[in-house]
Amino acid sequence: MKIAIDAMGGDNAPELIVKGSILARDEYNVEILLYGKENEIKNIVEKNTSDFNNIEIINAEEVITNDDKPVMALRRKKDSSLVKALNTVKDKQANAIVSAGSTGALLAGATLMVGRINGIERPAIGALIPNMYGGFALLIDSGANVDSKPEFLYDFAMMGDIYLKQVLNITSPRIALANIGSEKAKGDKLTVDTYGLLENTTLPLNFIGNIEAREILQGKADIIVCDGFVGNMILKTLEGSVLELMKGLKSALLSSARSKIGAALIKPALKDFKSKFDYSEHGGAPILGVKEIVVKAHGSSDEKAFKNAIRQAKICCENNVNGLIQESIMRR
Amino acid sequence: MKIAIDAMGGDNAPELIVKGSILARDEYNVEILLYGKENEIKNIVEKNTSDFNNIEIINAEEVITNDDKPVMALRRKKDSSLVKALNTVKDKQANAIVSAGSTGALLAGATLMVGRINGIERPAIGALIPNMYGGFALLIDSGANVDSKPEFLYDFAMMGDIYLKQVLNITSPRIALANIGSEKAKGDKLTVDTYGLLENTTLPLNFIGNIEAREILQGKADIIVCDGFVGNMILKTLEGSVLELMKGLKSALLSSARSKIGAALIKPALKDFKSKFDYSEHGGAPILGVKEIVVKAHGSSDEKAFKNAIRQAKICCENNVNGLIQESIMRR
Structure with missing residues (x-):
């Protein structure tokens, strides 16, 4: 290959x-x-x-x-x-x-x-977001498309499903729609209409309903479906807050002699903690x-990280991700 | 009163x-x-x-x-x-x-x-987001409206501006549009059109352009303007990540005898650090x-926190926030 x-x-x-x-x-x-x-x-x-x-x-x-x-x-x-x-x-x-x-x-x-x-109609980027429990979720679309239609989001869900099944070996990925509330009627027109499509799908999609942004790091879904504008906001807000919090924590720990000693003691634990947010394990984001x-x-x-991205690409090829997407299009 | x-x-x-x-x-x-x-x-x-x-x-x-x-x-x-x-x-x-x-x-x-x-046409909620440098930004709309039109977002900017000037004593609040990129042409139709309105405003608004979500905690803007769906995603992602990170950090610190001793030593520094995210100082979110x-x-x-929310309400009345909003409507 x-x-x-x-x-x-x-x-x-x-x-x-x-x-x-x-x-x-x-x-x-x-x-x-x-x-x-x-x-x-x-x-x-x-x-x-x-x-x-x-x-x-x-x-x-x-x-x-x-x-x-x-x-x-x-x-x-x-x-x-x-x-x-x-x-x-x-x-x-x-x-x-x-x-x-x-x-x-x-x-x-x-x-x-x-x-x-x-x-x-619209290819999408799927970014893997690590959560606090060693797992992750695929955020799709994480920024390729704006002004999406419900049909686009439906396809994002379908493609994300195939990717997680084939490449990351998740048997029945839980698919959730990023929304401002949990009830079916919540959200903007796009999410309400997408909810309808996902609920009535004839594909073997494990749609579990809406997910609020505060639950994303809790590992409640394997695939988070949204428009790229929204996905980009989620992804960048997450990245920004992790970065700023870590910076803030570091400067807090260096603020006194006492905390510096403490910081030396917690270093291994902190390293462990930080590794949970390590993107390098999961490699890259597929453009599906x-x-x-x-x-x-x-x-x-x-x-x-780059090595792992290559591994992902290899598995995508071996497991015929694109062929399966094409088959799904026929059946949707 | x-x-x-x-x-x-x-x-x-x-x-x-x-x-x-x-x-x-x-x-x-x-x-x-x-x-x-x-x-x-x-x-x-x-x-x-x-x-x-x-x-x-x-x-x-x-x-x-x-x-x-x-x-x-x-x-x-x-x-x-x-x-x-x-x-x-x-x-x-x-x-x-x-x-x-x-x-x-x-x-x-x-x-x-x-x-x-x-x-x-659409009242909005303005949530104050603390940043790492002791400041904050008003995120408006943080969840009241979905499917907003550019005119709504323009009004959010105008109302937020009056609020920050009158209630929080910020002389010329920097107004930014939440977007997926910094250039003018970036974003979905809503943000591109809103950019045009804000750029050409005849009101004394200090519009500084687009802000990406990862910059929100960096204190680059005083007012972040967006549709309520997007604002809710930003706000809840922030809240969720702060919460989950703190939980993760805590469990990391309790994971070994060594880190427990360290944790005791850094406790004051950590408390200081956490107070930066203390919403109670800023009180509540106005519905403008x-x-x-x-x-x-x-x-x-x-x-x-509740006392401070009452103080905010009092200042809003004293400084005639609603009267000034009405005046702005005439001049916009």
Whole structure:
């Protein structure tokens, strides 16, 4: 299996991206195609392995950054690592693409270059949110689409269901609709109408009703369905609060001699605690609804996180996630 | 000045609600009208003060709870503390109402019984979100309205601006639009259109553009404008993550003998840290856009929080918040 890697995307690119890719090759027996600045990547590869099997480096001089306008960048930066990697997948010369770079550019590329699966109007990003109990939930859509229609959200639920069953081995994922109250009639027009669709589905979806945002970290649902605007608000609010709380906690602990001693004592416990929010275990966020397997690794991915994102991409291919989505479209 | 108090609403009602009301009477020189079960309230009053001046108890046998359907409850429970208190305000026998009870019922009562200010299509709830730096932001609308139009959000900004200027003494509140990106063209149709309205306002609004959800706790804006569905998601995600993180932290700290000793040492620092998220200092959330002053105190209000909510209501009256909103409507 061949995985195309955007080696220049992400906060830690290319170093940790290349390292993570080598790890994935070793552990998962995949062939990795590394797109990016050839000499730079070659140096990193040589530093990290003496076995060059199943590693191909394809030179790409340009880099698409978070500051680039996605669609414009795809058009103008034809010699970028992302565009070249996307083309390889589109041309079926690789089975999947993984990138830790600009979400917008990857999404635009997935939709415009790779193309939507027939019958899916809007591809969606599914982000895995860890909870306090060692589990996680797939938040779909976490930011790809705004002004969604109920039919889009219904498809998000269906695609998320297949992903969790096939890739994360959850037998009957509990699907909930993000809403401002638990009752069926609660919410805006979009959620009320989506509730109706999910309730009356003929697909084997385990729809458990509405979930309020304060329950998201409590592990009450495996899939949280929402419009991308809402999903982005949830995801970014969560990320922001974890970050700010940890920062606040740290400065509180350093505020006195007494608390500094205490801080030293709780360090192992705190590390344990923080690991619960570790995104790296779960790898990346799949972009579901496009013709090939596209995985967005977290922008701050280290080698372990990136390796896991590659594993996800591999399982998606092996377990025929896209084929199953296509089948579901026929039956919905 | 007379403040009508729903003495039976809230997790700590009537005990701490009555206590907080007595504190407010003492500190702010207001007359308090306590609505609820007369004997119960009388007992609490007598236990907490020997001075019965400016305290009136009005018997109400029924209680509206969070489980009641708001509009139905207002219609059926005519002898409830909330309905009676609302009627007093509506009849201009009191200057304001404060309740820590059901948000839905208070909101429905404010809109249907007290009535909207002419020209305001949708009253909104403004929740104060504390940040890590001792400040806060007003999140408006935090849950009263779904499927908002741009004109509603524009009015939320205008009302929030008056509230922060008049009640919280912020000279030129920075108004931001909750969005999924910082650029003008980002977001769903609602936010893009609202951006246009705020950008071209003739009112003295300090509009600073879009704010992403992860920046909310960073103190970058004083007013965060959004639809109530989105606001509720932000607010509840924040509340949920703070709660779950604190719970997780606590159990981590109790996980070993070593961390328990550490925990004892960091206790004062941790208390300090937690106080930053203390909602009680800021009192309640105003329901803006209705003809009289209506303040929703946090459901878990203790006496201090409730006292502060009464102070807010008092300042709203003194500084003519509703009159200024009316003036703004003429000029917008």
